[in-house]
Amino acid sequence: MQHSTLTAEQVRALIAKGKLKDTLFQALGIFFLGIGLIVIFLLVGDMVLRGSERLNLDFFMNFASRRAANAGILSAWVGSLLVMMVTAFAAVPLGVAAGVYLEEYAKRNWVTEIIEINITNLAAVPSIVYGLLSLGIFVYAFGFGQSILTAGLTLALLILPIVIVSTREAIRSIPAMIREGSMAVGATRWQTCRYHIIPYAMPGILTGVIIGLARAIGETAPIITIGALTFIAFLPPAPFTEVTPGVNAGMFDWLMSPFTVMPIQIFNWTSRPDPAFEINAAAAGFVLMVMVLSMNAIAIWLRYKMRKNIKW
Amino acid sequence: MSANNASDHPTVSDRLAKNAMRNVSERLIELLLFAAAAVSVLTTVGIVYVLVSESINFFQNVSIVDFLTDTQWTPLFDDAHFGIMVLVSGTVVSSAVALAVAIPMGTVIAIYLSEFAKPRIREVAKPVLELLGGIPTIVFGYFALLMVTPLLQKIFPELPGFSLLSAGLVMGIMIVPYIASLSEDAMRAVPMSLREGSYAMGATKLYTAIHVVVPAAFSGLAASYILAISRAVGETMILAVAAGMQPNLTWNPTEPAATITSYIVQVALGDLPHGSIGYQTIFAAGLTLILITLCFNILGQWLRKKFRENY
Numbered sequence: 001m002q003h004s005t006l007t008a009e010q011v012r013a014l015i016a017k018g019k020l021k022d023t024l025f026q027a028l029g030i031f032f033l034g035i036g037l038i039v040i041f042l043l044v045g046d047m048v049l050r051g052s053e054r055l056n057l058d059f060f061m062n063f064a065s066r067r068a069a070n071a072g073i074l075s076a077w078v079g080s081l082l083v084m085m086v087t088a089f090a091a092v093p094l095g096v097a098a099g100v101y102l103e104e105y106a107k108r109n110w111v112t113e114i115i116e117i118n119i120t121n122l123a124a125v126p127s128i129v130y131g132l133l134s135l136g137i138f139v140y141a142f143g144f145g146q147s148i149l150t151a152g153l154t155l156a157l158l159i160l161p162i163v164i165v166s167t168r169e170a171i172r173s174i175p176a177m178i179r180e181g182s183m184a185v186g187a188t189r190w191q192t193c194r195y196h197i198i199p200y201a202m203p204g205i206l207t208g209v210i211i212g213l214a215r216a217i218g219e220t221a222p223i224i225t226i227g228a229l230t231f232i233a234f235l236p237p238a239p240f241t242e243v244t245p246g247v248n249a250g251m252f253d254w255l256m257s258p259f260t261v262m263p264i265q266i267f268n269w270t271s272r273p274d275p276a277f278e279i280n281a282a283a284a285g286f287v288l289m290v291m292v293l294s295m296n297a298i299a300i301w302l303r304y305k306m307r308k309n310i311k312w
Numbered sequence: 313m314s315a316n317n318a319s320d321h322p323t324v325s326d327r328l329a330k331n332a333m334r335n336v337s338e339r340l341i342e343l344l345l346f347a348a349a350a351v352s353v354l355t356t357v358g359i360v361y362v363l364v365s366e367s368i369n370f371f372q373n374v375s376i377v378d379f380l381t382d383t384q385w386t387p388l389f390d391d392a393h394f395g396i397m398v399l400v401s402g403t404v405v406s407s408a409v410a411l412a413v414a415i416p417m418g419t420v421i422a423i424y425l426s427e428f429a430k431p432r433i434r435e436v437a438k439p440v441l442e443l444l445g446g447i448p449t450i451v452f453g454y455f456a457l458l459m460v461t462p463l464l465q466k467i468f469p470e471l472p473g474f475s476l477l478s479a480g481l482v483m484g485i486m487i488v489p490y491i492a493s494l495s496e497d498a499m500r501a502v503p504m505s506l507r508e509g510s511y512a513m514g515a516t517k518l519y520t521a522i523h524v525v526v527p528a529a530f531s532g533l534a535a536s537y538i539l540a541i542s543r544a545v546g547e548t549m550i551l552a553v554a555a556g557m558q559p560n561l562t563w564n565p566t567e568p569a570a571t572i573t574s575y576i577v578q579v580a581l582g583d584l585p586h587g588s589i590g591y592q593t594i595f596a597a598g599l600t601l602i603l604i605t606l607c608f609n610i611l612g613q614w615l616r617k618k619f620r621e622n623y
Contacts, residue, residue, distance in 0.1 A: 018516035022428075025518050029424025032417045032488075033437055036444045039485055043447070043455050050458075097348030105342055106349070118352050124539060124609060125602070126546020128573050129359060131580070132598040136362030140586055157355050164352070188334060190341045211446075218448025221548035221573065225580045225594075263450040263549075270454050270553050278458060285451050296446040300439050 044289060051283030059283060063233040064265065068276035073284050075232040076265035079148070080217055080291075082236060082254060083261055086152020087216050091159050092209055098160075099167025099205075100193055123161040130158045131225025139226055146227045148236060149255040154222050159212035166208020170201035203306045207299045214295035218288065220263035231268070232260040262288045363602060366595030373589055379596070385559040385570075387593045388579075394593065396600055398561045402569035403604075406480040406551055407544035409565050413484025414540055418491025419533070425492070426499040427521045438493070445489030453553030456482035461554065474556030474568035483550050487543050491536045498532020499525050531619040538612030542605045548573035572601045 006014075048055075062072025106112040134154040144150045174197060182192040198205075236257035237249035262284060269281035322330075371379070374394045382395025421441075425434050460478040465471050471478075502525050510520040526533065556568030557578045570578065576594045584590045 018519070022516050022518045025420075025521075026424060026428050029420055029428060032421050033424070033440070035417070036421075036485070036488060037440055039455075040440070040444055040447070042459065043451065046455075046459055047451075094348045094351055097345045098352065101342075101345035101349040105345060115349050115353060118356050121609065122352055122355060124542045124605065125359065126542070126548070126573065126605065128546065128548045128576055129363075129598055129602055132576070132595060133355070133359045133362050135580075136366065136595070137358050157351075160352060160355070188338050190338055214446055218446075218450065220448070220450045221552075221577060224577050227580055263448055266450050266454065267549065267553065270450075270457060281454055282458075285454050288448055289451055292446055292448055293443060296443055300442065 044286070047282040047286040047289065051279055051281075051286050054279055054283035055286065064231055064260070064268075065233075068274065068280055071269075071277075071280050073262065073265055073287065075235060076260050076262045076284065077287070078235055079232070079259040080261040082148050083151045083155065083223075083259065084213055084217055086149060086255070087155040087159065088209070088213060090153055090156035091163050091212065094156070095160050095163025095209075095212075096167050096198070096205055099164045099171060100198065102164070103168050103171040104189065104193055104197060119161050119164055123165075127158055127219055128221040128225055130154055131222030133157070134222070135226050145256065146229070146258060147256045148259045150226055151223050151228060151259065151261070154226060155216040155219060158219065158222060159216050162212040162215065163205070163208050166211070167201065167205050170204025170208075171197055173204070174200050203302055207302045207306070210295050210299040210302070214292050214299070217261075217295070218263055218292050220267055223261060223264060224267070228264055229258055229260060232258060262291070359602070363595050363599040366592050367599045369587075370589070370592035370596045373592075374596075383561050385561075385575075388590050392589070394596075395561075396572075396597070398559045399570055399572045399575050399597060400600070400604075401561050401563060402476060402551075402555070402559075402571040403545055403573070403601075405563055405565050405569070406476045406483065406547075406555060406571055407541065409477060409480025410483035410487055410544040410547075411537075411540060413481055414487035414491055414544075415537060417484070418488045418536070418540070419495060421488065421492040422495035422499060422533075423521050423526070426496045427517060427525060441489040441492055444485075445493075447486070449486065449547065449549040450553070452482050452486050453479075453550040456550055456554035468566070471566055472556075472568055474554060475566050476551075476555050476562075476569055477565040479551050479553075479555040480565060482554065483544055483547050486547070486550070487540045490543060491540050494536035494539065495529070495533050498529040498536070501532070502528045531616045534615040534619065535612055538608050538615070541608050545604055545608075546573060546601065548577055552577045572597050 059072045060077065061074055062070060063074050064076075065071040102112065102115065106115075131154065134150055134157070138144045138150040138153055139146060144153075178196050178200065179192055182196050183189075187195070236254035236259060238254065239251045240248050242248055266281050266284045266288065269277040269284065379394050379396050381397070382393050383397065384393035384395050385398035386393045421437075425437060429437065456478045457474075460482055461471070461473060461475065464475075464478055464481075506524055506528060507520055510524045515523070551571045552574040555571065555574065557570045557574050558568060559575070560567060560569040562569055576597055579590060579594045582590075
């Protein structure tokens, strides 16, 4: 037996060696975490420094232009906003309804199982494939064209798994006694969902929706794939305003309008050979980062708040 | 019974009628909710239908053997070649670079957060990772092209302005949060008693982490690596911005090359007519992409089953 012959001195050395390895590993872990933090700072810092000369009101109020100094992001941020509206209108009701069905109604059978496996797999499908899907279905088969409607629906399908999963998690954390109490006073299943389950799950659902939208607003590949234009120097028609003399836009004409969004505008500017456009790309990238990070921060804060307030 | 009383207390038939109405509306609502859940299945059906039907049109013009063995990818030239390996090589090389960064970094961070870090550090680190994972890929593309490439060029002066290397490195950083958070969840699910047993035998924290916790959580770790591979293979914008978009059959990360995804972007940016052979190529490329990710997902499910530990 080799170990029985160790002296106290040797044991101490062994322990010290083990502790040193522990410390070294911790340092490595902190170092790797630090790299992540540094990347965020470098990114934001670089974009602010490089883009600072463009970050003024004109940049937000100007259309894209062939001259870098005059080019702005008006059509891009308006486009992003409108596309997000369509996405939210489509993804939230669908996702919440699907989540409620799977948690409160679905029987454990093969149909349910297929739906569940499907949702898991959809979450791993590359986003560009959703672009191909909607190029084939929405753009050509349904004839929606390269419009805000197409883009919004594409992104809605993309974030649907996120909304469904967060809805299910929120519902699952509601204790069974809430349902039993509601049903004991004669409520039907839907009344229980409508007046108890959905309201109590709302903060969790909202967190998922915000995270989903933050993902959608930064998505570029699927929107490029449906063929969105990169150079748009006009806004979609506002409802009931005059578009051509004597003709007013309808309530929903903007849905079918060509558009551009923030990430596409940035892509367009980074892929130009003229380095003056790098400044525009930096400034627009910073604006997009602020949008995405603040949405994420709201979601993180909501979740933190929720964890503190729940007292079942 | 007087008429007055009857209106206060609904008759049995009234109640039954009301109940029947309620049952109908309950069934209707359930159907609606089911329809919403079925949308996800329809999405999958739609994806498969679009990719397969357009690819069938494509393969009527191009033989499948040429598609798999040709060493050139020039679908829009007069002398058209359709060798998908050219695009696959770009995807494989960039993904390999990304995973070489992301898997070690993500795993070490996960072990650190789950086994070593104090709760307070974890509370700060997790949101930071989440923010990193939330950065739009187009911004990462900008970062790769305008910051990482110039930095690498200072070390390797012969590196071209577009390269798979810098795109892959940034892609790796992008994937780290996914691996770290999923692996950490898996390791935290390992019961405390296993660790305590190991500590009781005199093992250090690191020894316990590597020889007890990691093997016990291996199915979860494998799942996170598989997801990372899917992410890397499907990543588009970082490559489209920073790796150049010229098709190039290469296994050398310091060269520029197109990937399956960046080719789709390149074609979509142009103005190809619906139904042309160029239009069909992006669906054939998309089908290839889906099949690659599908293979890895099946592998992941198999790994998860094989290494699942029950406590």
